[in-house]
Amino acid sequence: MLGLCRLWAFIWFLLDWELLACGISPYYRNDPAADLRARLSREAQIFLPGSEGYENATQRWSRLATPAFAIVVAPRTERDIQETVRYAKEKDSTFLAIGGRHGVANALNNAQNAIGIWTRAMRTITVHEPLVNGTGTATVEPGVEAGELTSTLFAQGKVGASTACDCVGVMGAMLGGGHGFLQGRYGLTADNLVSARVVTADGGRVVTASASENADLFWALRGAGHNFGVVASVEYRVFDRTPATDAWAYEEYIFSHDQLERVYELANGMIGGPVELTHYGHFERRTSVDAEHCCLSGSFGKGRKSPSRYTEPLRALGLLLPPKAAVVDITQLNGVAGADFSSPFCGHGADITLAPVGLRRWNVTALRKAFDIYSALPLRLQGSAALLEGYATEAVQRVPEADTAVPDRFNNLLASPVMIAAPRDDERGEDGYESDVPDELYEYAERFRTALVEGSGGKLHAYVNYASGDEGLEAIYGYDQWRLEKLRRLKQTWDPKGRMDFYNPIL
Template identity: 35%
Template sequence: MEVAAAIAAWAWTSACQSFSLHHPWWHGLCPRSVELHDLGPRLSAGARVYLPNSTEFPVLSARWSALKAPSPSAVVLPGTEEDVAEIVKYANEKHLPFLTYNGAHGALTSLGQMSHGIEINLAQLNEVEIAEEGRTATVGGGALSKTVIDKLWQSGKQTVTGTCECVSYLGPGLGGGHGWLQGYHGLIADQFVSMNVVLADGSLEKIDASSDLWWAMNGAGHNFGIVTSVETTIYDIEHHDWAIETLIFSGDKVEAVYQAANDHILKNGTQPSDVINWSYWLNVPQIDPHNPVIIFYIIQEGVKTVNPAYKEPFYGLGPLSAEPSRGSYTDLAAWTGIDIAAMPCQKLGHANPRFPIYLESYNIEAQRRVYDVFADAVRGSSPFNNSMFQFEGYPTQGVGTRSESAFAFRNSHLLVAPLINYLPDGSKRDREAADLGHHLRDILHKATGQEQLHAYVNYAYGSETSEQLYGEEKWRQDKLLHLKRKYDPEGKFSYYAPIAQI
């Protein structure tokens, strides 16, 4: 096993250069007070350890959002699933916290509570193996959505994955996981057949629906273990053709655009399984130098052009531009600006907090109010002028047919979230961003008339309650708490959207 830099003390004073932990010089030249060298013989030959003075450390430990990011003292890349178990056992023996990394976009402020310890980076566990019978695939814990999509597509298969190519497959799935195909098949978590999971005590277990832990892992899984691989259901590709209409509107069309979406796509919760509505508000100075524009997508499966019944009502509103495209499922991320090469997939040192809320439909008056507040806050030279508002309108038929999981919000039709992007510049700016994000979400929540806010855990800011993330029903909270006390009584997994205190 190779080390990117050796250790002088747990305080990470640097002394040594890159070499093998089994190199005969280790004992003669390098201080041993940290005892990290004890980890080496316990791991496979493919495992890697990086310390802060290595060139790789800043890249491997970087987060997509720099706001209250965790601060690991070492990065370990396991080479096998068994390595993950050994790392957790080692961390427990040394009384060190640990946190798993496996992609991008996890931005909760609760992650910042990890101020030292071991980052377990699953990047090397990225295999995707299709079973011989072609009905399931085994996906490694570090595989990105793009990896899963491409491997399956090449074999004439597909499954529900996250929409953004740079997120991991499992990260979203442990929180439920929305995707383009959910109208047919349900959430990412609904595809899981079994999983290998490292528990808080370092044991590596294979679990399935016969385990009491299965319910929690499918919706609140970040609180209970590290999934090193999962067996998931896959499907034959039914339709190779997909089409999209990309329409851009000026801000004065907010009411008309979202009324059309309610009337012609959402249709009181009966949005067809083959149609998706998706939109952004963001500044595009070349189009409108004064206000954010509305970029509205209508996506349809199984066609070469979007059905006129869906697109013509929007054409009638007078868009600033309209562009039809045709292609396949593998084009969707690029069409919507979330492919692996796109700006939202880059780790640039920006803060990227989001403030999610589930909605049943677009409240037209609230859409206008929230647009005006957003536009005032992000126009011109505002430090938040690269922010955007996301509106994700997936079909939900497949989601509503499943119920045996910790994911609570199966009847919601829209996932909405302002994303406040800015360069960090002290606590005052952080507070301003948080105030803006909460205010925008509060406008939308008040318009629902519901007492409880419902928020998507994978987009959460970090201020949300356990009830807001996992459902307010008492039986849900009691069940989560019971399982937490059983499987993680010391709260080892408590950095990412923690459930109620144990």
């Protein structure tokens, strides 16, 4: 009998070893995801609540938009994504792709007991050589972050349109448009999408979307792409580095609050200027330079040399500190804007909301009203800031309005408060928050935005990648009736069951 027991133990050991070799836990009998695990590649992982991998995958920039996951899958291949989506359909479970985890859309809170598809392990970037006349393509996987894309391309002698925050997921930004420093020359990130491999939400089919294949889906992916499927990879347009894109001269200024009107009158004079000309401003508190008032910070960038016609009038204004001037390459430019990997914008776990508005020009009277709202923030919200982004738009506005789902190419500027509160542990209620903090954040954010919209005399246009979802479909996806009807029709075609309704849903 003892020999038989030893033989059985040896067989059991071999079975466990074989399961481990296949990437399957030997304790699969107690594994709630065992049947899914057996369908995935060896390199794919599944994280259960309480594990370090689960915590890493589900940590979000803002706690106000927090989906809840039963399990998280970290795929390594397109097939892994496909099998996960199929599994979710079989189990009648919701699922959600997880990228940079920055979105503040309220609808994310509707994903409960969902299957998370955390794409971070899929971050290969492959440049296809040779480029023809300085233009070619790269294949980009869905887990790549913006700073990684920029630095990887730069090291290979290439550049590409990307976003102005290093830690934002490239895929999520691209699907909503993707503003950034090179858009004046090359267009939005979405404008440089050549084709996409999409695992469809309606049942895990894999399709290619391009100008010649599934062209309607390709149209929708560029501007409203969070609604139709999980993008497993994209072919994306890249360009040879040139002296114009290699180096960026910038100047950084800290202005006194009473210079607001003059600063933004000068900023209006930059709209429609040279193709790389960018101004990027903040409202913020800097008690080290002004203990009583909020101040304005601003940076300005242009190619290899800063034109004196723009710098000299700014330098002549009342500055709280001497201007900082330098020349950096494109990999460092997000740091100039305060959004590199080491910045607070790449942190996690605070209570944050945005309230975006697209504008044609700065209305200085409206900006003053918004600044006064910002200056009056209560103490616990004074870590908040306001983004005032003025990227060049020449190539963006060359793309016909009807060619993509991006709805507001006519706007030159993007503004949004970044309302932040981090409640103290001893003030949190049973739900983990101070009871009135979220309401207060939303209230001040909306007051700030309303001031700018009223000052523009027009309708609200809310950038989908910054939107919280309370803006309304027209504000996010466009006021043209044909545009909304087309999106609804495509939603019924590609996701009739509404399985991807957790990021500013169309329906």
